[in-house]
Amino acid sequence: MCFLFYGGVVILSIFRDLWWFFKKEKKSYITGIAxxxxxxxxxxLPPYAIRHVVDQIAAGSLTVKDLLFWSVLCIGVGAASYGLGYFWRIQLFGAAHRLGQLLRNQLYEHFTKMSPSFFHRHRTGDLMAHATNDIQAIATTAGEGVLTLADSISIGSVVIFTMAVFIDWKLTLIALIPMPIMAWLTNYYGNLLHQRFHVAQEAFSDTNDKVQENISGMRVIKAFGQEEAEKKVFKELLDDVVEKNIAVAKIDALYDPTIILCVGVSFFLTVAFGSVAVVDGTMTIGELTQFTIYLGHLIWPMLAFGWLFNIVERGRASYDRVQKLLSMKPDIQDQVNAIDKLPTGDIQYQIRSFTYPGSPTPALEDIGVSIRKGETLGIVGKTGSGKTTFLRLLLREFDIQDGVIRIGGCSITDYKLHRLREAIGYVPQEYVLFSMTIKENIAFGRPDATQEEVEEVARIACIHEDILEFEHGYQTVVGEKGVTLSGGQKQRISIARALLLDPEILILDDSLSAVDAKTEASILKALRENRANKTTLIAAHRLSAVELADQIIVMDEGRIVEYGTHQELMENDGWYRDMYERQQLESLVLEGGA
Known part of the structure; x- marks a missing residue:
């Protein structure tokens, strides 16, 4: 028994960490272990029956009635074992699956709360590995791990107690001599396994990330003819994964031989010393037979205990990885007593400086802008001038350390985060569509929207006619990330999705770049007609998109370098006028070429 207690001290850490779940599912675990x-x-009972049959055979006193009795007893034990085996599996494995579900839900909810900086620091493939392989290893610990621990201890304890009390305690002690050695070795293997499995899981994360990245970028890989180069890189990653998993398997492979060797020594000692006892007359042949059968019953607890180390070390490494992820706090959180209502009213930007985490230089400096409720603000400037940062700060994707943004006179940090974002319809540069129907994509923010409401916003976004041309209309499945649609169609569906929310504030971050000038003009006209008294912010490279805005700001290197209406900016001899005239000339050339 000492090896069981010694090993138990080693493996208790992961079960202690999961104690909160065991208490939650105590009914399942108590009945399953019972x-x-x-x-x-x-x-x-069967070995006990065999003992009596053997002794009666040796004494020549076995009758048909006795044999029938012991046979029926063994059959009854088998039938009861069948039912109990089904029952404990339902209880223990069912609880383990619920743990997997619970942890995946926790991870998913955690991901939804995290700020963009979190996803910049963690690769998608690595996060997926946490949600798949790691949680599966933890669930296995809560299912097969608990089973193995309870089964090995219950069988081992009962069998050893019976051998020592009802047969021969001296022979029992002799048979258990190899067990402390086995306990020390399995503990040593467990520590090595924990280290190597942790490294193997990280290698799997790298491979998972590479697969996700390459599948998403397959068209680019093919366009640049980099298939062979990427195959080579992926093969190197796979070789690394195999190497690290083989290192795990080398330790894993030591368990069974070690246990079988110790069990073999136990059998040798039992037969050697037991035979002497039979010859001396202190033990019957039936008792020795019963003892050796019980010793055979101990093979499973011994093997199970070694297997338990394997399961537990994998579960412990995975649980550490998942908990490390869950322990990270969101950068953006609600303040105490935050305002629980939709923000509305004028918007004021007063930012002295904003720097992205880890960046050495400010992304924005000396930003001062006021936007009245119902106005349209145009934001223009060359690539990297700070337009997107200007908009993302309004969404509170990052908190400002040196400055403030107010809506309706209150800082955006005073509002509950979900209320702030409910008030804003955002169409980012990198539009995202989901692998569902066009209607479901448009109604993503309002799943209860009627067909008429969906079609109304689709008309405003000038995508309704395109949708009707598809074979299944609004029920057309667009494929992952909208792969079956053109860039302009994806942009317009994204705009329709934002419009369906009828937000107080609409943000279009270069969201008209993939549509032609005529379609752009139609969308902007429809927006002006349908968003009366609603604020709109439009960032664009094509200046025609902001020509009719109430205010226009020109940004350069994170600063506002020009400010005014279209007419006022055209009267200045600055970047806006120069770029507008250049774009008008390009448009005329294209029309002439057509």
Whole structure:
């Protein structure tokens, strides 16, 4: 028994970490373990029956009635074991699956709360590995791990107790001599396994990330003819994964031979010393037979305990990885007593400086802008001038350390985060569509929207006619990331999705770049007609998109370098006028070429 207690000290850490779940599912675990204990007790009866049959055969006193009695008893034990085996599996494995579901939900909810900086620091493939392989290893610990621990201890304890008390305690001690050695070795293997499995999981994360990245960028890989180069890189990653998993397997492979060797020594000692006892007359042949059968019953607890180390070390490494992820706090959180209502009113930007985490230089400096409720603000400037940052700060994707943005006179940090974002319809540069129907994509923010409401916003976004041309209309499945649609169609569906929310504030971050000038003009006209008294912010490279805005700001290197209406900016001899005239000339050339 000492090896069981010694090993138990080693493996208790992960079960202690999961104690919160065991308490939550105590009914399942108590009844499941009780069934295992009853199975262990029932397992004592067949060897006991064999002992009596052997002794009666040796004495020449076995009758048909006795043989029938013991046979029926063994059949009854088998039938009861069948039912109990089904029951404990439902209880223990069912609980383990619920743990997997619970942890995946926790991870998913955690991901939804995290700020963009979190996803910049963690690759998608690595996060997916946490949600798949790691949680599966933890669930296995809560299912097969608990089973193995309870089964090995219950069977081992019951069998050893029976051998020592009802047969021969001296022979029992002799048979258990190899066990402390086995306990020390399995503990040593467990520590090595924990280290190597952690490294193997990280290698799997790297491979998972590479697969996700390459599948998403397959068209680019093919366009640049980099298939062979990427195959080579992927093969190197796979070789690394195989190498690290083989390192795990080398330790894993030591368990069974070590246990089998110790069990073999136990059998040798039992037969050697037991035979002497039979010759001396202190033990019957039936008792020695019963003892050796019980010793055979100990093979499973011994093997199970070694296997338990394997399961537990994998679960512990994975649980550490998942908990490390869950322990990270969102950068953006609600303040105490935050305002629980939709923000509305004028918008004021007063930013002295904003720097992205980890960046050495400010992304924005000396920003001062006021936007009245119902106005349209145009934001223009060359690439990297700070337009997107200007808009993302309004969404509170990052908090400002040196400055403030107010809506309706209150800082955006005073509002509950979900209320702030409910008030804003955002169409980012990198539009995202989901692998569902066009209607479901448009109604993503309002799943209860009627067909008429969906079609109304689709008309405003000038995508309704395009949708009707598809074979299945609004029920057309667009494919992952909208792969079956053109860039302009994806942009317009994204705009329709934002419009369906009828937001107080609409943000279009270069969201008309993939549509032609005529379609752009139609969309902007429809927006002006349908968003009366609603604020709109439009960032664009094509200046025609902001020509009719109430205010226009020109940004350069994070600063506002020009400010005014279209007419006022055209009267200045600055970047806006120069770029507008250049774009008008390009448009005329294209029209002439057509």
């Amino acid at each position: 069934a295992l204990l009853l199975l262990a007790l029932l397992g004592l």
